[in-house]
Amino acid sequence: MVRWNCWRPRCYGTDAQLATDYTHRAPLSDRPRHYTLGVESARLEQPTGLAMSHHRSTRRPRSTRTTNVLTPDQISTRVLAQEARDSAELITAQNRVLELVARGVPLHHTLDVLLREIEAHTPGTLSSILLLDPDGIHVRHGAAPSLPDSYVRAIDGEAIGPRAGSCGTAAYRGEPVIVEDIATDPLWASYREVALAHDLHACWSTPIFDGDHRVLGTFALYFRVPARPTPRHYRVIGATTNTAAIAIVTSRESEESARREAQFVEAERIAQLGSYDWDVRSNVVRRSEELCRIFGLQPEAFPATFEAYLDRVHPADRARTQHIIETAVRNGTPFEFEERIVRPDGSVRHLRSLGKWVVTEAGERMKLVGVCQDVTDRKRVEEQLQRSEELRVRNEELKSFAYMVSHDLKAPLRSISGYARELERQHRAQLDERAAYCVDAIVGATQNLDRLIEDLLQYSRLDAEMPTDTDVDVAALVEELLADHRAEIAAHGTQVAVDLAVSRLRTWRRGLRQILTNLIDNAVKFSQGSQPPRVRISSEQAADGIRILVADNGIGFDIAHRERIFGLFNRLVGREQFDGTGAGLAIVRKVAERMGARVSADSVAGAGATFTIDLPMAGLGTHA
Numbered sequence: 370m371v372r373w374n375c376w377r378p379r380c381y382g383t384d385a386q387l388a389t390d391y392t393h394r395a396p397l398s399d400r401p402r403h404y405t406l407g408v409e410s411a412r413l414e415q416p417t418g419l420a421m422s423h424h425r426s427t428r429r430p431r432s433t434r435t436t437n438v439l440t441p442d443q444i445s446t447r448v449l450a451q452e453a454r455d456s457a458e459l460i461t462a463q464n465r466v467l468e469l470v471a472r473g474v475p476l477h478h479t480l481d482v483l484l485r486e487i488e489a490h491t492p493g494t495l496s497s498i499l500l501l502d503p504d505g506i507h508v509r510h511g512a513a514p515s516l517p518d519s520y521v522r523a524i525d526g527e528a529i530g531p532r533a534g535s536c537g538t539a540a541y542r543g544e545p546v547i548v549e550d551i552a553t554d555p556l557w558a559s560y561r562e563v564a565l566a567h568d569l570h571a572c573w574s575t576p577i578f579d580g581d582h583r584v585l586g587t588f589a590l591y592f593r594v595p596a597r598p599t600p601r602h603y604r605v606i607g608a609t610t611n612t613a614a615i616a617i618v619t620s621r622e623s624e625e626s627a628r629r630e631a632q633f634v635e636a637e638r639i640a641q642l643g644s645y646d647w648d649v650r651s652n653v654v655r656r657s658e659e660l661c662r663i664f665g666l667q668p669e670a671f672p673a674t675f676e677a678y679l680d681r682v683h684p685a686d687r688a689r690t691q692h693i694i695e696t697a698v699r700n701g702t703p704f705e706f707e708e709r710i711v712r713p714d715g716s717v718r719h720l721r722s723l724g725k726w727v728v729t730e731a732g733e734r735m736k737l738v739g740v741c742q743d744v745t746d747r748k749r750v751e752e753q754l755q756r757s758e759e760l761r762v763r764n765e766e767l768k769s770f771a772y773m774v775s776h777d778l779k780a781p782l783r784s785i786s787g788y789a790r791e792l793e794r795q796h797r798a799q800l801d802e803r804a805a806y807c808v809d810a811i812v813g814a815t816q817n818l819d820r821l822i823e824d825l826l827q828y829s830r831l832d833a834e835m836p837t838d839t840d841v842d843v844a845a846l847v848e849e850l851l852a853d854h855r856a857e858i859a860a861h862g863t864q865v866a867v868d869l870a871v872s873r874l875r876t877w878r879r880g881l882r883q884i885l886t887n888l889i890d891n892a893v894k895f896s897q898g899s900q901p902p903r904v905r906i907s908s909e910q911a912a913d914g915i916r917i918l919v920a921d922n923g924i925g926f927d928i929a930h931r932e933r934i935f936g937l938f939n940r941l942v943g944r945e946q947f948d949g950t951g952a953g954l955a956i957v958r959k960v961a962e963r964m965g966a967r968v969s970a971d972s973v974a975g976a977g978a979t980f981t982i983d984l985p986m987a988g989l990g991t992h993a
Contacts, residue, residue, distance in 0.1 A: 551595075701726055867907070898924065
C-alpha cells in the first residue's frame with residue numbers, strides 16, 4: 370500500500386501537486402515518465418537546515434519496472450523513521466531543559482541551554498528568545514547564543530508594533546510571523562540595515578504564550594540565506610515555544626513567590642510579628658525568622674519543640690501559658706492571650722500570642738498555626754499614657770486647687786490691704802513709730818502676696834490657652850516692652866542695645882510677649898548694681914530655627930543652678946535684695962514648651978547672665 374499522505378506534505382511548493390499528478394493521476398504506458406521531487410532531507414546538511422533529496426522515479430509497465438528505484442512506501446518509511454528520531458531528540462532536549470527549570474536555575478541560563486539544544490538539532494540556524502516587558506510594549510534580550518552581540522544590543526529594548534521586524538510584529542499580533550527574505554519584506558524596513566549588516570537574511574518568529582494566552586515573549590529562528598520553514602521546523606518551533614513558556618512562567622512564579630515572601634518577612638519585621646506552625650503529633654515547630662528574632666535567638670539555636678518555647682516564657686507566666694495551650698490542644702480550640710518572655714540577654718518582652726487549628730476536610734486536626742506579636746513598645750506607650758493621664762488629672766486638680774486658693778485668698782487679702790491703707794491715710798499722725806512700721810509692713814506684705822497669687826493664677830492658666838501663630842513684628846514688640854521700663858531704665862542709667870537680625874517671624878505673639886516681658890524684667894532688675902548697667906536684646910538665624918537672646922551684666926548666678934532657676938518659686942536671692950515671687954522663669958519655660966521652643970540660661974556669678982530662646986523653624990514664616 371502506498372502511504373502517499375505521509376510524505377506528500379514534505380515536498381516543496383508546487384512539487385507536491387506535481388508528485389500527486391504523476392503518482393496518482395498519470396496513466397500507465399510504455400513510455401517512461403521521469404520526475405524529480407524536492408523532499409525534506411533526513412540529514413539536514415544545507416545551511417538553512419533544508420536539503421533537496423532528489424528521487425528519480427520511473428514509471429514503466431509492471432513487467433519491466435526496475436528494482437533500484439525508491440517506492441513511495443520506502444520514502445514514507447524513511448520519513449517516518451526520521452520523524453521518530455527527531456521527536457526523540459526533541460523530547461530529550463526538552464527533558465534536559467525542564468530539569469534545569471525544576472532545579473531553579475536562573476531563567477537566562479535555562480533559555481540559553483534550550484536554544485543551544487535547538488541549534489544543535491537544526492544546524493545552520495541562529496535562535497533567539499526575547500521577553501516582553503511588564504509594560505507590554507518593549508522586548509528585552511532573553512537568550513541568543515549564536516547571534517552577534519552587537520545585533521542583540523541593537524534590538525534589545527525595542528518596542529513591538531505592526532511593522533517591528535519579525536519578533537516585534539509577532540508579539541504585537543500574537544501570531545507567528547514568517548519572513549523568508551529580510552531584504553525585501555516591508556516588516557523589516559526599520560531593522561533591515563542592521564540585520565543585513567550582520568548577514569541575517571531570514572527570520573521566523575513565533576509568540577510564546579502563558580496558560581491564559583498572554584504573550585510572554587517570542588522565539589525566533591534566523592538564517593544566513595533566504596529560507597522558508599518546513600513541517601519539521603514547525604515541530605521544532607512548537608516544542609521550543611512550549612518549553613520556553615514553562616521556563617518563563619515558572620521563573621516568574623518563583624520571582625513573584627520570592628517577592629511575596631520578602632514582603633511577608635518585611636511586614637513581619639515592621640509589625641514585629643512572628644509566625645509559627647506546630648505539628649503536635651511529632652512536636653516539631655517551624656518558626657519564622659522574625660519570631661526567632663523576637664525571642665532573641667538565631668533559628669539554629671532555637672530547638673524546634675514546644676518545650677523550647679515554654680522555657681523562654683517568663684517564670685511568672687509559664688504555668689498560665691502552658692495551661693492555655695494544653696487546653697487548646699485538648700479541646701481543639703483557638704486561643705489568644707498576652708504573655709512575657711525572657712530573652713537570653715535577660716531582657717523581658719511582652720507578646721500577644723494567637724493560635725488556631727488547621728483541619729482536614731474530615732475535620733481531623735493537622736497542625737496548630739499562629740503568630741506572636743511583640744507588643745513591648747505598645748505596652749510601654751500604654752503605661753506612659755496611663756501615667757500621663759494620671760499626671761493630667763493631678764495637674765487639673767492642682768490648677769483647680771490653685772485657682773480656688775487664689776480666689777479665696779484674694780478677698781481677705783483685699784480687706785487686710787484696705788484696712789492697712791486706711792490706717793496709713795487717716796490715722797498716721799496718731800500712730801507711734803512702731804505702729805507705723807507695722808502698717809507699712811502689712812501693706813508691703815499684702816502687695817507681695819497679691820503678686821504671688823497673680824503669678825500662680827497665670828501659671829495655672831497656661832495649659833488652658835491654645836497657642837495661635839500670627840505674624841509678629843519682634844522689633845515693635847521689644848520697643849513696646851522697653852517703653853514700659855523707660856522710667857526704671859532712665860533712673861539707673863541702663864544702657865540698652867537692640868540688635869535684631871531677624872525682626873519679623875510667625876509665632877504665638879502672646880507667648881513670645883510673656884517670655885520677653887519676664888526676661889527683660891529680670892535683666893533690668895538684676896543689672897541695676899552694675900556700673901553702668903547693660904542689657905542687650907538680639908536675634909539671629911539658627912540652623913534649625915530662630916534664636917532670641919536677652920543678656921545683662923548683672924549679678925548672674927552659679928551655673929550649677931542653671932536648671933533650678935526655672936523651677937516654680939525657686940529664688941537664688943532674697944526678697945530683701947530684689948523684689949519678685951520666683952515664678953517668672955518657670956512661666957518662661959512653660960510658655961516656651963507650649964510654643965515648641967527651648968529656653969536655656971548661661972551665666973558666670975557676678976558677671977551677668979544670658980537667656981536664649983530657640984524657636985523651631987516649623988511653623989515660622991521668617992524674614993529680616
